[in-house]
Amino acid sequence: MSALAPSSQLIDRFGRTVSYVRLSVTDRCDLRCVYCMPEKMKFVPRSQLLTLEEMESVGRAFIKLGVDKIRITGGEPLVRQNIMQLFRNLGEIDGLRDLTLTTNATQLEKYARPLKDAGVTRINISLDTLRADRFKQMTRIGDLKKTLDGIDAAIACDFQQIKINTVVLRNYNHDEILGLVNYCIERSIDISFIEEMPLGQNDHHDRAVAYYSSDQIVEDLEQHFELVPSTMTTAGPTRYYQLTGHDNARVGFISPHSHNFCESCNRVRVTAEGRLLLCLGQEHSMDLRRVMRANPGNSDALQQALVDSMEIKPKGHNFNLNSQEVLLRHMNLTGG
Numbered sequence: 001m002s003a004l005a006p007s008s009q010l011i012d013r014f015g016r017t018v019s020y021v022r023l024s025v026t027d028r029c030d031l032r033c034v035y036c037m038p039e040k041m042k043f044v045p046r047s048q049l050l051t052l053e054e055m056e057s058v059g060r061a062f063i064k065l066g067v068d069k070i071r072i073t074g075g076e077p078l079v080r081q082n083i084m085q086l087f088r089n090l091g092e093i094d095g096l097r098d099l100t101l102t103t104n105a106t107q108l109e110k111y112a113r114p115l116k117d118a119g120v121t122r123i124n125i126s127l128d129t130l131r132a133d134r135f136k137q138m139t140r141i142g143d144l145k146k147t148l149d150g151i152d153a154a155i156a157c158d159f160q161q162i163k164i165n166t167v168v169l170r171n172y173n174h175d176e177i178l179g180l181v182n183y184c185i186e187r188s189i190d191i192s193f194i195e196e197m198p199l200g201q202n203d204h205h206d207r208a209v210a211y212y213s214s215d216q217i218v219e220d221l222e223q224h225f226e227l228v229p230s231t232m233t234t235a236g237p238t239r240y241y242q243l244t245g246h247d248n249a250r251v252g253f254i255s256p257h258s259h260n261f262c263e264s265c266n267r268v269r270v271t272a273e274g275r276l277l278l279c280l281g282q283e284h285s286m287d288l289r290r291v292m293r294a295n296p297g298n299s300d301a302l303q304q305a306l307v308d309s310m311e312i313k314p315k316g317h318n319f320n321l322n323s324q325e326v327l328l329r330h331m332n333l334t335g336g
Contacts, residue, residue: 009066010268010306012278012313020069021062022269023055025083029076031104032140033126035167035196039140050274052086054292058270059090061302069098071124075272078107084114091119098122102165106142108150112157122161123154124192129173130183138172155187163190163252168217169210177220185249192238192252193217214253221251237265256280262315276306278313286312 010018027044029037050058059070070090077083091099100122101115108125115123127147129135135144154162164184168174177193184191195214218241221227226244233240238252262279269277274289286309288302295301 012310026075026080071100087118105147105150112153116157170212188248194254214255
């Protein structure tokens with residue numbers, strides 16, 4: 001075990017500095033997206049989840065070690081009871097530059113303004129289609145209007161950035177790429193297209209057949225726009241492009257298959273039950289819940305665990321759409 005120095009940063013064996021944490025607050029969601037979880041999902045017992053106080057402790061420990069961006073994820077984070085208290089407490093911590101949120105927007109009519117007041121800087125919103133029938137099909141139970149109203153509520157609050165996240169699946173929604181980009185241009189917000197992550201057993205569709213690469217999306221968009229690589233970064237893996245003539249919106253790509261981004265990885269994830277995942281696509285992890293409950297109130301022990309975890313952060317993932325081997329955890333368990 002390495003000694004914890006006062007100026008410690010989280011630097012892994014490959015010289016990468018971790019400055020960004022994705023903190024899942026729940027595995028539960030009010031939608032059932034086909035690429036995220038099975039229709040009859042078995043959720044973690046609530047007694048096994050970290051308390052909001054423990055989640056705050058995790059956030060504070062990371063910030064003391066140089067992390068300056070925390071993204072709150074789920075499941076759907078805004079269904080967690082009393083979640084606004086966590087946002088308010090984290091938002092008051094010196095050293096936190098970005099407090100961000102990933103959401104499906106179903107709760108944003110209620111929470112957009114309180115989130116802005118709590119210090120949330122950016123919001124990523126999952127939206128895979130603008131057709132109500134497809135939205136119901138892809139989310140199994142969702143109401144498109146509720147999500148669109150939530151997006152409008154967030155836009156009205158003037159966050160630093162609002163970005164739509166779209167998972168593109170061939171023969172499901174790949175024909176809506178242009179429509180989604182135009183929707184974002186009209187609202188002066190950004191959009192990222194995401195290649196599906198092969199997490200959890202999927203009986204809904206064949207991932208290899210449904211795969212639609214970022215390169216193909218670029219080709220589709222270049223029939224309508226001139227795409228110019230952007231220098232914009234937000235600490236995550238998105239590669240942004242500016243659309244010539246449309247300075248109010250950018251198009252981004254998250255491409256774990258076609259453009260692997262492991263070399264520059266600066267991220268770790270904490271699941272809602274306190275498991276620190278050192279890589280999205282590997283099982284290297286540390287049980288932070290055990291550390292905290294074995295050392296109540298001892299922030300040094302928690303920080304030491306985070307420093308030690310850097311020794312097991314892997315070089316990269318092994319995503320393979322054609323492999324029969326899949327990680328057992330679904331995206332909602334991982335932290336979306």
